Amino acid sequence: MNIAINEAAGGVSAFGYTAILVVGVALVAGLIWAFRLGFRVRRRESAPPRPEEQPTRPVSGPVQEERQAREWDEVPRATDGSERLTPHQLNPTGTKRAADQSRPRWEPGSSGSFGGGGGGRT
Secondary structure, three states: OOHHHHHHHHHHHHHHHHHHHHHHHHHHHHHHHHHHHHHHHHHHOOOOOOHHHOOOOOOOOOOOOOOOOEEEOOOOOOOOOOOOOOHHHOOOOOEEEOOOOOOOOOOOOOOOOOOOOOOOOO
16 A cells, blocks of 8 residues: 555545634634624614504594596597607506496306306306
8 A cells, every 4th residue: 555645645634624624613703703793783773662652543543445446548649640748748547537436246157267167158
């Protein structure tokens, strides 16, 4: 056997173990530093609000969701073919409140959903 190769392999092995140990210690030190930095930052922040400082409901009661049927708002046409419409001449939402506010219902015989397993319209 070649003694020089065995000694070199032993030296590389010891160097590898030492490198792993140094990297592990550096990682642990980095984690400890990060936690300490986090605690210092947290200590400087304001405390969470107390129960009496929490927002409360309005006296009139909770705010309710408003539902309404909408329909497309037609884009106004320019009077002259060469005239351009500017943004302030357009409705920003593109829709308007519909005259008929009744909710659409399913038609009889429809399954109610895509792939619902019903016969659908025939």
